[in-house]
Amino acid sequence: MAHSHEAHHHERPRDLTRNQELVLTTLNNADAPLSAYDILDRLREEGLRAPLQVYRALEKLVEHGLAHRLESLNAFVCCADANCHGRTSGTAAFAICSSCGRVDEFADPEVTARLAAWAGETGFGLERTTIELRGRCAECQKAA
Amino acid sequence: MAHSHEAHHHERPRDLTRNQELVLTTLNNADAPLSAYDILDRLREEGLRAPLQVYRALEKLVEHGLAHRLESLNAFVCCADANCHGRTSGTAAFAICSSCGRVDEFADPEVTARLAAWAGETGFGLERTTIELRGRCAECQKAA
């Protein structure tokens, strides 16, 4: 049963735990996606020692919309927009540069709408959508 | 070696190698995505012994558009449409049922167009697109 034992409108655990804070900060400081083990390596000095500590923190961060998992990379990025989980923008899409590793997050309402429409037509109970583009970013194209 | 074929000299290797054939057949016979190791297990009797044999076959099958990799599952399915790689339908999208594991492949030209448009606007050199929907299929919703 998911019920909030806080105020009755938003369950927004503003206060992250120490591990969650550490992981989020690490993601924020990175300029490319990090794997859980990348994160772990960067947090050894802070006392983290096992993958699970990182995975557990990531799970919560993703749950709260503060980070995203990139499925095609098995890695994580922090959300581009601090209010991402406000869900004003629909499903997030990610453009991943194969060359420099940078990730650009965006949202296209029309895409979201079309996928939702497909789900509606077919009776599919849509819970989560992954959209990932692979290619070379504008910068790297020029540099080619 | 059991295969002899008519000579053809175009780089359209429609004739698959033995391993590729085995892997494709396995995928075709499955009613849900299979991991490389799942496939390997089903092909031990045929003499396959190492993951790499499967991965190499999968690589080619995906390359030729006969199979797809589901990134969010780390698993593979055969292409729904035998002519999928004809690419008349644009980028494929997949609806994956969390309950029964079935996968439904579809394509939405408008979605493809919107993503291509975003790439065009931003100068992103789009090479490959992953679209995966998670949820419960119509059948499983009813059964719930």
Added chain:
DNA sequence: CGGGATATGTTATGACATTACGCTATCGAT
């Protein structure tokens, strides 16, 4: 107090994927 929910730390293990090496077959050009 006591019980539920949540977070924590650690060990061990499971699941997915690739590197490295060497061998074989085919095919086209010299």
Added chain:
DNA sequence: ATCGATAGCGTAATGTCATAACATATCCCG
């Protein structure tokens, strides 16, 4: 006909990503 390029095959070892299982601590609330 042989050479070399290309592609496939087989095996071992290793690397990378992710979770199970168990034990403990904390906070809130009834």
